[in-house]
Amino acid sequence: MNSFAIVCLDDDPRIVEQLNQDLAEFAGLFDICNAYSIAEANDTLEFIEQGNQRVAMVICDNELGSDNGVDFLVSLEQYPASKQARSILLNDKPQLDTIMQAVNEGRLHYCLTKPWNRKELKQVVTKELTSFILKHPEEDWLRYSQLLDHRRILNAHIERQMSRYRSGFIQDTNTLDDETLANQVADGLHEFFNGNDESRACRRYSENHLLTQEGQSNDFLWFIKKGEVALYKQDEHGNRHEVVRVGAGYMVGGMSFVTGEPSFSTGVTLSTTDVIKLDRNLFNKVMNSRSELLPLFTNLLMRNFNRRLKGSIQTELRLQQTLKSLDDAYHQLIDKEKMAMLGQLVAGVAHELNNPVSAILRGSDTLKQTINKITDTPLSHENQERGNYILQQAMQSCPLSTSEARQRAKKLSTTLGDRQLARKAVLMGLDDHEHTSQWLLPQKGDLPHVIAEWDNYYQMGNFLRSINVCAHRIADLVKSLKSYARQDDESWHTVDLHEGLEDTLVIFENKLKRHHVTKEYSELPALYCQPIALQQVWTNLISNALDAIDEPGEIHISTRLAPYHHSQTGQHAIEVIVEDNGKGIPREQQQQIFELNYTTKREGNFGLGIGLSVCQQIIQQHNGSIKVESELGRFTKMIVILPLDEAK
Incomplete structure (x- = not known):
């Protein structure tokens, strides 16, 4: 139990609770006592007096039901324990007559209007408690110096010590x-x-x-x-x-x-x-x-x-000021860092959403035209059924690699006698024996016309697949953004790496068709990874390749399984290579491209740098690495190395 107490009086428990919270730092040296009526407050004062305590401060509301707070402050004089107590009156709104009454009675030291400012309350309480303590010379003032106004207390302590020494001497040395x-x-x-x-x-x-x-x-x-x-x-x-x-x-x-x-x-x-x-x-x-x-x-x-x-x-004051300055600078730095992170996040998400949204818009425009062609098709009922089959297959099948499509078209052209028709038939998946013998050869004379009409079904299915892929991509981005906001990591899955590459190519389909794109996929085992994060890597690499080449350019995407050189146990790694025949990167810049926000793009181009810093972080989270090989005026090759069997 402390020597002094602070009494909080209000008929609203919420106000009393708020006072307790705001006065919590004073509770170590002053007991906090609560009362919800004048009768209860009088009992509290008697209890304090019986415990040989004294009241240092009373914080009282002016309106206590039918009672008046000023009357209670005046009555403090009748209790020996509260005669010297400092008093603070609370008002819902300034009431001049009430304040003047309390001042005239000599029982008001400060008046606060509810709701009060916590900082102002602390300043007032500190000042008034300091005045109270300094009226009790028997107390150890230094005990209160860290909590109250330490300068006043220390100066008073010094002066008191000096007075004690002076009091015993006749000679005055102050002069x-x-x-x-x-x-x-x-x-x-x-x-x-x-x-x-x-x-x-x-x-x-x-x-x-x-x-x-x-x-x-x-x-x-x-x-x-x-x-x-x-x-x-x-x-x-x-x-x-x-x-x-x-x-x-x-x-x-x-x-x-x-x-x-x-x-x-x-x-x-x-x-x-x-x-x-x-x-x-x-x-x-x-x-x-x-x-x-x-x-x-x-x-x-x-x-x-x-x-x-x-x-x-x-x-001490200089140290406190220095600490305050450092604290302010720290909070400013944190705020700036948060804003910078938010700006990068918004720019990155906008950049990532731009491609799938554009693909959906392009696909929907093409579908408007293709639907009219299908509804007005001159095909027979049987060929329309076959067109519907082609549409369904296009919605579900994955695109063929360039080399495979070329080889199958060459083989079918010997049967159909037309390389162009053979290429379209291969893309539609009609080059097997059953479709060739039952669908293509029986109507060989009308085949150019039929293939052209079936191509509308194929294009519609392909665009619907593209729209579906893009919609899932947007959903994944939103999910990823939510995960970022929750500070959660994307979950890890075992996936086919080619699916993520193909989905990314679909997003860039409109830009890629103006260039020559070749794919060379090797047979790969499933990879345990964060597929959404890796898809951001493929998006950045392909986007950078498109920015580096002039029309018509060449982009070559390949995958392969290779020994992992950093492993001592014969471990293997998947290598994904994105190569373009663009202008290349100077040797002195090849390490700078992985720095945060470093860019070689022209001013005004939208995007968060070239994204390679983020790519590198994602790949390193997979215990992998990324490197660049480039020659000015000839090519740039980005090589991503992802080790296998690295369970998280």
Whole structure:
């Protein structure tokens, strides 16, 4: 139980609870007591008095049902425990007549309007409690200095200590300046030790002589007559730091000499220094023999203490200001970092959404035209059924690689006699024996017309597949964005890497058809990975390749299984290679392209850099790597290496 209490009175429990929260930091030195009516408050005051406590502050609402808060504040005088209590009146709105009544009664120190500002409440409570504490000289004021107004308390403490020493002396030394006072003490000590210095109190020390040692006991007081002494403090790492320098007229070791506590600092002479060295017996002998020195010496000692205290206060204030500045700078840095991260996220998501949305818009425009062609088709009923089959197959099947499509078209052309028709039939999946013998050859004379009509069905199915892929891509991006906002990682799955590559190619289909794209896929095992994250990598690599080439350009995408060179156990890795025949990257820039926000794009082009920094981070999360091979004016090859059997 503390010596003092703070009473909070309001008929609204929410207000009382808010006061308890706002006053929580004061609860360590002041008991917080709550009351919800004047009757309950009076019982609380009696309880406090019976416990030999005193009321330091009363915070009271003006409107307490039918009762008046000002009347309660006036009644505080009848309780001995609350006579000196500071008072704060709470009002829902400023009421001048009520405030004036309380002021006239002499029982109002401050008035706050609800809802109050927490910072203002803290300032008011700190100020009023400081005033209360300083009216109780029997209390240990320093105990409250860290919680309340430490400058007022420390200054009052110093003044109280000085008054105690002054009270026993007839001579008043306040009118003496520091130099005069120091000279008088020095002259008095010289007179005492002149011809009577068997103890060798008057000494001369050379440079770097140790006077006091931090943390060790000290039984001496050094009065500096001439020279200079530095005081050092040691930090937690054992490094010594100079805190102050003192010269003639100052005392070293005074605090530990008087209190008996270990030395606060290490004192070392900086030059040849003349001192008067006193132990406790010698000090008592001097003061008993020269009683006129006692007030002078005491006053000089207290001035030394006062300077040290003020210096400590100023140092503390500077440290607090520095800490506040650092804290403000830290929060500003965090806010800027959050804004930068948000800007990058928005730009990246917008960039990623742009391609699938554009593909959907292009596909929907093409579908409008293709639907009319299908509904007005001159095909027979049987061929329309076959066209519907082609449409369904196009919606489900994956595109063929360029080399495979070329080989199958070459084989079928020998049967149909037309390379172009054979290529379209292969894309529609009609080059097997059954479709060739039953669908194509029986109507060979009309086949160019029939294939052209079936191509509309194929294109519709292909565009529907594209729209479906893009819609899933958008859904995945939104899901990924939600996961980012929750600080959750995308889940890991075992997938076919080619599916992600094909889905990415669908997104860029409109741009890619203006170039020559070849694919060379090797048979690969399933990869345990984050497929959505890797699809961002493929999107960036293909987008960069498109930006690097002029129409018509060439892009070659290949996959292969290769030994993983960083493994000691014969582990294999999947390599994905995206190569273009663009302008290339200078050798000096080939490492810079992986730096955050580095770009080679023209100013005004939309996008978050070229995305390779993000790509590299994603690939490294898969324990893989990415490297570039490029030659100016010829090609750029991006190689992604993803090791297998790396379960997360």
